[in-house]
Amino acid sequence: MFVCSAAGCWTSLCRISAPGVRAALRAACRRPGAEPAGPCGRSRLSGSWTQHQQQQHQQQRTSTRRKLLRPGEEKKSVICIEGNIASGKTTCLEYFSKTSNLEVLTEPVSKWRNIQGHNPLALMYQDPVRWGLTLQTYVQLTMLDRHLSTMSAPVRMMERSIYSAKYIFVENLYRSGKMPEVDFAVLSEWFDWITSNIDIPVDLIVYLQTTPQTCYERLTQRCREEEKVIPLEYLETIHQLYEDWLINQMSFKVPAPVLVIPANHDLQKMLHQYEEHRGKILMGSK
Ligand SMILES: Nc1ncnc2c1ncn2[C@@H]1O[C@H](COP(=O)(O)OP(=O)(O)O)[C@@H](O)[C@H]1O
Numbered sequence: 454m455f456v457c458s459a460a461g462c463w464t465s466l467c468r469i470s471a472p473g474v475r476a477a478l479r480a481a482c483r484r485p486g487a488e489p490a491g492p493c494g495r496s497r498l499s500g501s502w503t504q505h506q507q508q509q510h511q512q513q514r515t516s517t518r519r520k521l522l523r524p525g526e527e528k529k530s531v532i533c534i535e536g537n538i539a540s541g542k543t544t545c546l547e548y549f550s551k552t553s554n555l556e557v558l559t560e561p562v563s564k565w566r567n568i569q570g571h572n573p574l575a576l577m578y579q580d581p582v583r584w585g586l587t588l589q590t591y592v593q594l595t596m597l598d599r600h601l602s603t604m605s606a607p608v609r610m611m612e613r614s615i616y617s618a619k620y621i622f623v624e625n626l627y628r629s630g631k632m633p634e635v636d637f638a639v640l641s642e643w644f645d646w647i648t649s650n651i652d653i654p655v656d657l658i659v660y661l662q663t664t665p666q667t668c669y670e671r672l673t674q675r676c677r678e679e680e681k682v683i684p685l686e687y688l689e690t691i692h693q694l695y696e697d698w699l700i701n702q703m704s705f706k707v708p709a710p711v712l713v714i715p716a717n718h719d720l721q722k723m724l725h726q727y728e729e730h731r732g733k734i735l736m737g738s739k
């Protein structure tokens with residue numbers, strides 16, 4: 454049985470309305486870096502940046518441009534859809550997949566469920582201490598492969614990223630005592646090497662913000678065999694790690710601006726919201 458030791462907490466502080474995000478993004482565009490900083494020197498309001506973040510990101514984008522662009526070539530954009538397990542990321546990608554000049558990359562979950570006849574995802578849920586490193590090494594490899602694959606359209610929308618695999622899932626295994634320190638050290642050195650030696654451009658993060666309860670209901674309804682052992686507490690912990698990373702911005706470096714979309718709503722309202730945010734998502738990545 455897979456049980457998390459640390460239960461997460463839900464804070465209404467982090468619920469930012471869509472109009473609030475829009476206003477914040479408008480303000481951030483007008484006055485880059487002028488947002489008051491949060492406790493760790495970063496802005497708490499998603500979609501806006503501190504001066505430091507703005508400079509860092511600009512440098513990243515400039516170096517990407519130098520490496521990739523030839524005269525007349527257009528800048529390509531990468532948008533990562535982030536969120537808890539069963540928050541609706543695949544459904545969101547499916548919706549946008551009908552957009553022209555946009556390619557969609559889903560998470561390589563089928564690989565995590567079958568590598569040469571083995572199922573590291575199932576093994577990890579059955580015995581995380583033994584199999585956590587195995588799964589997360591493979592997740593890191595397959596996510597890197599996704600990031601580095603040749604783009605077939607000017608805009609790429611992909612499910613999660615190498616960053617969330619490390620900052621959310623590896624971190625959770627380690628913090629909950631389910632990953633031995635040596636395994637965490639090996640994964641961390643790999644991750645640090647990859648991210649400091651390989652350019653992994655991300656232009657926008659879209660965070661589908663849900664309650665753990667909503668995810669629990671959707672996960673139960675989806676009924677993926679490996680995930681039947683997941684308790685609500687696990688989703689609460691993952692939720693809190695996401696909130697600390699993307700909303701409070703107190704845990705790890707956020708590689709791109711964050712657009713928060715409240716995602717507890719029914720499918721129809723979600724599709725309506727995606728349509729409403731379409732311009733911001735696609736243009737915001739430019
Ligand atoms: N807005 C929604 N309301 C109700 N059910 C949803 C909604 N969005 C997705 N679902 C369902 O919830 C389950 C998980 O959605 P999915 O898109 O696979 O999430 P994720 O890719 O984030 O794990 C699926 O069965 C999907 O059909």
Ligand SMILES: Cc1cn([C@H]2C[C@H](O)[C@@H](COP(=O)(O)O)O2)c(=O)[nH]c1=O
Pocket residue numbers: 537538539540542560562574577588589592613617618619622623680
């Ligand atoms: C990235 C990542 C994922 N997992 C697990 C969590 C879920 O069981 C699946 C992904 O499914 P989702 O519906 O797309 O959220 O994989 C993991 O254990 N470790 C990871 O790094």
